[in-house]
Amino acid sequence: MTDESRGIGGTVGPPWSVDVLADLHAGVLDDARAAELWPLVNADPEARAILDALDATRADLAALADAPAPPMPAQFAARLDAALAAEAAARFPARTQPHQTQPHQTQPSAPQGAQVVDLAAARRRRNKRLGWAAGVLTAAAAAVVAVTVAIPDTSQQSGTPNVAAPAPSGPTVGSDGSGAQALIGKGLGVRDFGPLQSEDRLDACLAAAGLDPKVRPEGIRPVNVGGKAGVMVILTTGKLAQFRLVAFGADCGPGNPAVLFDKVVGEK
DSSP states (O other): OOTTTTTTSSSOOSSOOHHHHHHHHHTOSOHHHHHHHHHHHHTOHHHHHHHHHHHHHHHHHHHHTTSOOOOOOHHHHHHHHHHHHHHHHHHOHHHHSOOOOOOOOOOOOOOTTOOOOOHHHHHHHHHHHHHHHHHHHHHHHHHHHHHHHHSOOOGGGGSSTTOOOOOOOSOEEOTTOTTGGGGHHHHTTOBOOGGGOSHHHHHHHHHHTTOOTTSOOSEEEEEEETTEEEEEEEEEOSSTTEEEEEEEETTOBTTBOOEEEEEEEEOO
8 A cells, every 4th residue: 555545545544645634634535534534643743743834834825915025126126127218218219318408490481382271261170070079979979878778777687786797707616515625725825806806895795794804714716606606715713624614695795795605614
């Protein structure tokens, strides 16, 4: 039996495969197998050391989200400034050349044979074109109003005025959250707000569901919950390898949690 197969079936015990411990730590194993392995792993000091290292790694990755971005090295900033200045000089040479004081010159007279513009006639032609354009715009606006009145507003049927329901994106899970546990491994450290678009929208959904928005989720990713667009957050429960998965609909907000599913996975 290879190290990769130990802890999965047959003889269960050390030495443990790192892959098996990582899957157990991430909560991707089924509940029955996880319940079988946790007591054995907790009793093995070497396995506990690997799990502690995984905990530390996850904490370090989560801390990166709050770390300030390092400044650009001075040499690269100087090269970037020089490239922008060269591009500006090539495209707009007149604007980048220093202004020179030119001697006063009298306005040159029109050359022989040049056509003299009648200002009054030019103004009449301009006003005529403006009047024609205004008439076209007025007719177009009237057409838009007519079409708006003729076509019924179907957006009211979705419950959100004038806002079309977004198309579902992300992996598909069941309406009861079945299959969501398998998304934990690739969801930790991810902050993709999907149809909610911003952290402020998600905070409003968390508050509406009675959760504390100040508690930063371990992961945020869009999901397709039974054909409905949603966003799943991964929350810790205070227990090792146990997570709370909550999915919100795209229409959630203040006073409307729109929770699609709420379940706890991992060691009970």
